[in-house]
Amino acid sequence: MSGLLKFSGRDRAAGPVIGLLLLLLVLSPVLGLHAIPGLGLSIYGVNLVGQVMCFALLAMALDLMWGSAGVLSLGHGLFFAFGGYLSAMHLLKTAYAQTHVLPDFLQFMGQSAFPAFWWPFGSASLSVLAIILLPGLLAFIFGYVSFRSRVNGVYFSIITQALTYTAMLLMFRNETGFGGNNGMTGFNTIAGLPIGGMKAAVLLTMLSTAAVLVVLVGGRAMLATRFGRMLTAIRDDEARLRFLGYDTLWLKLAAWCLSAIIAAVAGALYVPQVGIINPTLLDPSLSIEVAVWVAVGGRGGLCGAVLGAVLVNTLKFWMSAAAPTVWPFVLALLVLLVVLVLPNGLMDLSNRSRAWIAELTKGDVPGAKTVRRLS
Amino acid sequence: MSQVEKNALSVKGLIVQFGSFTAINNLTFNASYGHVHAVIGPNGAGKTTLLDIFTGRSRARSGSVLLDGKLELTHLSEVKLALSGIGRKFQKPSVFEALTVTENLDLAFRRADRSLLKEVFARSDQARRDAVDGILQIIGLGAQRHAPAGILSHGQKQWLEIGMVLVRQPKVVLLDEPVAGMSDEETEQTAKLVRSLRSPERAIIVVEHDMDFVEQIADLVTVLDQGATLFEGDMKAARTDPRVLDVYIGR
Numbered sequence: 001m002s003g004l005l006k007f008s009g010r011d012r013a014a015g016p017v018i019g020l021l022l023l024l025l026v027l028s029p030v031l032g033l034h035a036i037p038g039l040g041l042s043i044y045g046v047n048l049v050g051q052v053m054c055f056a057l058l059a060m061a062l063d064l065m066w067g068s069a070g071v072l073s074l075g076h077g078l079f080f081a082f083g084g085y086l087s088a089m090h091l092l093k094t095a096y097a098q099t100h101v102l103p104d105f106l107q108f109m110g111q112s113a114f115p116a117f118w119w120p121f122g123s124a125s126l127s128v129l130a131i132i133l134l135p136g137l138l139a140f141i142f143g144y145v146s147f148r149s150r151v152n153g154v155y156f157s158i159i160t161q162a163l164t165y166t167a168m169l170l171m172f173r174n175e176t177g178f179g180g181n182n183g184m185t186g187f188n189t190i191a192g193l194p195i196g197g198m199k200a201a202v203l204l205t206m207l208s209t210a211a212v213l214v215v216l217v218g219g220r221a222m223l224a225t226r227f228g229r230m231l232t233a234i235r236d237d238e239a240r241l242r243f244l245g246y247d248t249l250w251l252k253l254a255a256w257c258l259s260a261i262i263a264a265v266a267g268a269l270y271v272p273q274v275g276i277i278n279p280t281l282l283d284p285s286l287s288i289e290v291a292v293w294v295a296v297g298g299r300g301g302l303c304g305a306v307l308g309a310v311l312v313n314t315l316k317f318w319m320s321a322a323a324p325t326v327w328p329f330v331l332a333l334l335v336l337l338v339v340l341v342l343p344n345g346l347m348d349l350s351n352r353s354r355a356w357i358a359e360l361t362k363g364d365v366p367g368a369k370t371v372r373r374l375s
Numbered sequence: 376m377s378q379v380e381k382n383a384l385s386v387k388g389l390i391v392q393f394g395s396f397t398a399i400n401n402l403t404f405n406a407s408y409g410h411v412h413a414v415i416g417p418n419g420a421g422k423t424t425l426l427d428i429f430t431g432r433s434r435a436r437s438g439s440v441l442l443d444g445k446l447e448l449t450h451l452s453e454v455k456l457a458l459s460g461i462g463r464k465f466q467k468p469s470v471f472e473a474l475t476v477t478e479n480l481d482l483a484f485r486r487a488d489r490s491l492l493k494e495v496f497a498r499s500d501q502a503r504r505d506a507v508d509g510i511l512q513i514i515g516l517g518a519q520r521h522a523p524a525g526i527l528s529h530g531q532k533q534w535l536e537i538g539m540v541l542v543r544q545p546k547v548v549l550l551d552e553p554v555a556g557m558s559d560e561e562t563e564q565t566a567k568l569v570r571s572l573r574s575p576e577r578a579i580i581v582v583e584h585d586m587d588f589v590e591q592i593a594d595l596v597t598v599l600d601q602g603a604t605l606f607e608g609d610m611k612a613a614r615t616d617p618r619v620l621d622v623y624i625g626r
Contacts, residue, residue, distance in 0.1 A: 227495045229478055233471040240469040243430055244539065245457035245485040246494070 011303045013350040018217065021306075024049065025209045032202040043201050050205030050273045052313045056212050057266035059293045059309035060219060060302045064259040066291070067300035068223055069252060070235030071152075075160030076263045077287035078167050082135045083264030084271040084281060085171075088184040089118060090127035091195070091272060095188035097122065103186055105179040115177065124191075131268045132261055139260030143253045152238070161284050168282035183278025190272050201273070208269045212306060215262055219302045231255055292331065296338050298347025307346055381408045382444060383547050383578035384429065389438035391424055391602070398424040400602035402438070406547065406578045411569060413581045413593035413610070417622055420599040422582040423466065426549050429580075430463045431456045442546065458487040462545035466552045468532035472525030476516050476535055479524050480507045483539035506542055514538040514568065530561035537568065548572065550581045554588050566591040586614070598622070 028049060034040035041049075058080050065071045092103050093114065102111065120126040142163065146156055174180035193200040222228055230251050233241045242248050271277045280286075290309075297308020312334070319327045342348040384406040391399040399421045406412045414422050427433035428440060431453035440448040448456060471479050484506050485494060497503070511517045514534040519527060524535055533553055540548055553569065554562045562585065569592045572579060583589050589596060590610040598606040598613055600622045606613055613619050 225495075226482070226497065229471075229474055229482055230495070232473050233482055236471040236473055237469050240465070240471070241482070242453050243457050243463055243465075244483050245454055245487065245543070246482075247454045247491055250491055251495075 011298075011301045011347055011351060013307065013347060014220065014301070014303045017303050017306055018213065021209060021213050021216070024053075025206060025213065028205045028209065029202050032198055032205070043196070043198050046198065046201040046205050047273055048317060050201065050208045051270060052310055052317075053205065053208035053212050054266045054270035054273070055290075055293065055313050056306045056309040057208065057215060057269070058263050058290055059297070059305035060212070060215050061259045061262035061266065062290050063294045063299060063302055063305035064219060064262065065255055066294060067298075067302070067305070068228065068235065069231040069255050071252060071256070072154075072157045072291065073160045073259075074157045074284065074287050074291060075162075075164035076259075076290055077282055077284070078160075078164040079135045079139065079260040079263035080267035080270070080286075081167070081171075081277070081279070081281040082138065083131050083267030084277045085178060085184070085267075086121070086127065086131045086134060086264070087268035087271045088187070088277045089121040090124065091187035091190065092184060093118060093121045094190070095186060098188055103179070103184065105174070105182060105184070106177075109174065109177065131264055135264035136257050136261045139257045140253065143256040143260075144249075147249045147252050147256075161287060164282050164287055165284050168279045168284075171279040171282060179278065181279060183276055185276040187272060187275060195272055195275060204269060204273050208266075208273075211265060211269065216302050216306060223301065227251070227254075289331075292335055294345075296334055296345050298342075298345030300344075301347070304345050304347040311346070382406070383408050383442065384448075384580075385439075385441045385444060386425075387439050387441075389425075389428065389440065390436045391421070391428060391433060392436050393433075398433075398602055399428070399435075402599075402603055404597060404604065406580050408546075408578050409573060409575045410594040411573055411579045411581060411592050413583060413589045413596045414599060415583065415586070415589060415596060415613075416599035416605070419601075421602040422599055423551060424602075425599070426463060426551055426580070426582060429456070429461055429547070429549060458485070460487070460546035461549065462540035462543060462547070463549040464533070464536045464540050464551060464553060466555065468529065468536050470524040470527075470532050470535050470539065473523060475521050475523055476511070476527070477507060477520045479535060479539055480510055480542050483542045485543055487543075510538040510542045513541065513571070515564070530557045530565075533557065533561075533565070534568065541572070544576070546577060548577060548579045550579065550583075552583055553581065554583065554585050562588055586610070590614075 028046060030036065031039065031041040032046040058076060061079070062073060062076050065073055096102065096114070102113070106114065120130055146159060151159060170176055171178055172181050178184060187195045189195060190200055191203065193203060223231070230241070230246065234248055234252060238248050267281070293308040293312045294305045295308070296312055297306065298304025312331070315330070316327060319330060338345055382405045384404075386402055386404040389399050389402040389404075390397065402421070402425070404425070414425065416422055424433060428435055429448065431451060435449045438449070442448055442459060442461070446459060448459070448461075451459065471482065474482070481499070481503065484503055489497065511520055514537060516527075516531060516535060516538070519531065524532065527535060537550065537553065550569070554565050557565060566588055569579065569581065573594075581589070581592065593610055596606070596608065596610045596613045597604055598616075598619050605622060606616050606619050608616075
């Protein structure tokens, strides 16, 4: 039993995962630009890696709230899409500067120029600022209102989902001015590189992988500080923490805004890789799926989120090509398996395997007396 | 109670209602420094509600609760009340199970003169470590200091939570059924612990059902019934008081 608990604070998979990500960061230009003759990846392949990295970022954003503070958002697609739309606005402005052709959806609305509020998106640095600040601001307002009214648990989850759904309905409307159900597409270049080309794919994949590394390492370091312990305390017993003199509203709000910003950055990196954004990213099913990735990988500590996002999405890419009708059943089976056998996802496998073996050799039932990190 | 004793908490004309139910009815109550004050009474007498008022969990309809005779507590938030020197141990042991014993105490060491932001970035300085070590001694969990609180026994969790309340040096310590669910031996140890906490800088209020425990620890006993004081005095007198006997046995 003490053997199991010894690992409760750290994840044994963290080192290998960070190592693999570093390897990926080095390998993506090497394989993408065919530095070694005869050994390389297609643009599609490099792109896929980049997209999966964006999902890993999104999963970590969710885990920061769910795994650490016990607050489950079923609406992180909102921030992901928000970042994506802002990124698309920058790409459209860039394309316009080169082609002087206004995007279709604006022409259909009878516009002869970009609306005035698009002006900051002509600048790359202002766009980056907007991608961080605007979703952060939205998260702050929504989080402040919810946490102040002490909306917790499943009620909070439902509200986040409703918010995403509302945003989806809003963005589906052409009058909203962001392309309606067709969304925004027709991107030309990013950082001077043609979108759809190998160089852009390598750049975006490297950026996404680097972002995953920064959030994973930085986030884990943050969770090891007193702030991280405060979040754990909120998860275990928020009222107790409040009665110790901590205004938990601000602690949750800080983590929530950080989480939203990470999700927005993920979306902003994702959109140029897929070349389009439309309101389907705001569909609640994506937001729920993110929770599945994290649950499969293992909550808390961010490492499980990366593993879960990578494994489930790789499986999804492969299966939806090989056997698209079977995929939903496989996903459902995966969820059941995790709930029944590995309550804390795949991280259980790595964190507890040694202790399980130790217990097995003593003849105990594995997992019977384990104290779970997460309820 | 003599007039020279300093009141930590003075409750006057307190009324608490939940819908049409009156939980506390025009209560007057004082808790003074240096004393262990036990509050007993049948179920529904308003004992826990009284602690809820002191900690901001419930709101008073009218009346006043003063700390040190000057600070009005009835309108303060839970956080402000905690920071102004009120510490509470809950009925159900409430510790942070995923954190170690030391980490629990370290978080509980919340200095009132620091903003939350400063507390987030506070370093583990010597004063902090000494305070935590001191409490570990008092509650006798030194050997478990690096164990996650989740694996502690029920009694140890209760002691840890008492330690978490004490580490901030609160003026008023509220203990809600500290020996509920404890073995006789643990109860005995808890009694010793509570007696040792008596200090001129501290008022201790204990809500408890275990009468033998109360007799061991209490300097003064208040018997509540239907939200009002039925009896006040020492435990021996309480046990022979006909009104007290009536509410406990008469129904």
